Amino acid sequence: MDLSVVPISYWSYWANVIYILGMFGYLTIDTINYIFKSFNESLSCFIYVFLAILFVIDATLYTIDWYMYAVKFRQNKDEAIQYEAELVACLLQNLGSYFYLISALLAFNNSQFTK
Numbered sequence: 816m817d818l819s820v821v822p823i824s825y826w827s828y829w830a831n832v833i834y835i836l837g838m839f840g841y842l843t844i845d846t847i848n849y850i851f852k853s854f855n856e857s858l859s860c861f862i863y864v865f866l867a868i869l870f871v872i873d874a875t876l877y878t879i880d881w882y883m884y885a886v887k888f889r890q891n892k893d894e895a896i897q898y899e900a901e902l903v904a905c906l907l908q909n910l911g912s913y914f915y916l917i918s919a920l921l922a923f924n925n926s927q928f929t930k
Contacts, residue, residue, distance in 0.1 A: 826883060830876035837869040860923040867912070867919040874912040878905040 844862050848854055885898040896902075 826876050826880035830873050830880060833869055833873040833876065837866050837873060840866045840869070857923075860919070864916070864919045864923050867916040871909075871912045871916050874905070874908045878909060881905050 840862070844859060844866070848859055881898065881901050885901065886896055889897065
Protein backbone atom coordinates (compact mmCIF):
# COMPACT_ATOMS: atom_id res chain seq x y z
CA MET A 816 0.00 0.00 0.00
CA ASP A 817 1.28 3.43 -0.92
CA LEU A 818 2.04 5.46 2.22
CA SER A 819 0.99 8.72 0.56
CA VAL A 820 -2.62 7.53 0.49
CA VAL A 821 -2.95 7.37 4.28
CA PRO A 822 -2.60 11.12 5.07
CA ILE A 823 -4.89 12.07 2.18
CA SER A 824 -7.64 9.74 3.37
CA TYR A 825 -7.08 10.88 6.95
CA TRP A 826 -7.78 14.58 6.29
CA SER A 827 -10.65 13.91 3.94
CA TYR A 828 -12.23 11.42 6.34
CA TRP A 829 -12.27 13.84 9.27
CA ALA A 830 -13.47 16.70 7.08
CA ASN A 831 -16.41 14.56 5.98
CA VAL A 832 -17.18 13.43 9.54
CA ILE A 833 -17.22 17.02 10.82
CA TYR A 834 -19.35 18.11 7.85
CA ILE A 835 -21.92 15.38 8.56
CA LEU A 836 -21.99 16.27 12.28
CA GLY A 837 -22.55 19.92 11.39
CA MET A 838 -25.35 19.12 8.96
CA PHE A 839 -27.13 16.93 11.52
CA GLY A 840 -26.61 19.70 14.07
CA TYR A 841 -28.29 22.24 11.80
CA LEU A 842 -31.13 19.84 11.03
CA THR A 843 -31.67 19.22 14.74
CA ILE A 844 -31.54 22.83 15.94
CA ASP A 845 -33.67 24.09 13.04
CA THR A 846 -36.27 21.40 13.71
CA ILE A 847 -36.32 22.20 17.43
CA ASN A 848 -36.65 25.93 16.73
CA TYR A 849 -39.47 25.27 14.27
CA ILE A 850 -41.44 22.91 16.52
CA PHE A 851 -40.88 24.68 19.84
CA LYS A 852 -41.34 28.40 19.30
CA SER A 853 -40.45 29.14 22.92
CA PHE A 854 -37.04 27.44 22.72
CA ASN A 855 -34.28 29.36 24.51
CA GLU A 856 -32.94 31.87 21.97
CA SER A 857 -29.57 32.29 23.71
CA LEU A 858 -28.96 28.55 23.66
CA SER A 859 -30.02 28.40 20.04
CA CYS A 860 -27.59 31.18 19.08
CA PHE A 861 -24.82 29.48 21.04
CA ILE A 862 -25.43 26.23 19.15
CA TYR A 863 -25.35 28.13 15.83
CA VAL A 864 -21.97 29.63 16.78
CA PHE A 865 -20.66 26.17 17.70
CA LEU A 866 -21.88 24.76 14.38
CA ALA A 867 -20.26 27.65 12.50
CA ILE A 868 -16.97 26.82 14.25
CA LEU A 869 -17.40 23.22 13.08
CA PHE A 870 -17.69 24.43 9.50
CA VAL A 871 -14.56 26.57 9.84
CA ILE A 872 -12.69 23.46 11.02
CA ASP A 873 -14.26 21.50 8.16
CA ALA A 874 -13.12 24.02 5.55
CA THR A 875 -9.61 23.99 7.00
CA LEU A 876 -9.46 20.19 6.83
CA TYR A 877 -10.63 20.23 3.21
CA THR A 878 -7.87 22.74 2.42
CA ILE A 879 -5.26 20.54 4.11
CA ASP A 880 -6.60 17.59 2.11
CA TRP A 881 -6.20 19.58 -1.13
CA TYR A 882 -2.65 20.56 -0.16
CA MET A 883 -1.67 16.98 0.61
CA TYR A 884 -3.10 15.67 -2.63
CA ALA A 885 -2.15 18.46 -5.03
CA VAL A 886 1.14 19.72 -3.61
CA LYS A 887 2.85 17.48 -1.11
CA PHE A 888 2.23 14.04 -2.62
CA ARG A 889 2.27 14.85 -6.33
CA GLN A 890 4.18 12.41 -8.50
CA ASN A 891 6.50 14.86 -10.25
CA LYS A 892 7.74 17.71 -8.05
CA ASP A 893 8.99 19.66 -11.09
CA GLU A 894 5.61 20.14 -12.76
CA ALA A 895 3.21 22.90 -11.84
CA ILE A 896 0.67 22.45 -9.07
CA GLN A 897 -2.48 20.78 -10.35
CA TYR A 898 -6.10 21.33 -9.34
CA GLU A 899 -6.13 25.13 -9.28
CA ALA A 900 -9.93 25.13 -9.39
CA GLU A 901 -10.02 23.10 -6.17
CA LEU A 902 -7.67 25.62 -4.58
CA VAL A 903 -10.05 28.44 -5.48
CA ALA A 904 -12.96 26.37 -4.13
CA CYS A 905 -11.09 25.74 -0.86
CA LEU A 906 -10.27 29.43 -0.47
CA LEU A 907 -13.88 30.45 -1.12
CA GLN A 908 -15.12 27.77 1.28
CA ASN A 909 -12.79 29.10 3.98
CA LEU A 910 -13.86 32.67 3.29
CA GLY A 911 -17.54 31.72 3.42
CA SER A 912 -17.06 29.72 6.62
CA TYR A 913 -15.33 32.63 8.36
CA PHE A 914 -18.00 35.09 7.21
CA TYR A 915 -20.68 32.71 8.46
CA LEU A 916 -18.91 32.43 11.81
CA ILE A 917 -18.73 36.22 12.06
CA SER A 918 -22.44 36.51 11.27
CA ALA A 919 -23.28 33.84 13.87
CA LEU A 920 -21.20 35.70 16.45
CA LEU A 921 -22.91 38.99 15.60
CA ALA A 922 -26.34 37.36 15.86
CA PHE A 923 -25.36 35.86 19.21
CA ASN A 924 -24.08 39.24 20.39
CA ASN A 925 -27.23 40.96 19.14
CA SER A 926 -29.49 38.47 20.92
CA GLN A 927 -27.69 39.17 24.20
CA PHE A 928 -28.23 42.93 24.09
CA THR A 929 -31.71 43.23 22.60
CA LYS A 930 -33.54 41.71 25.57
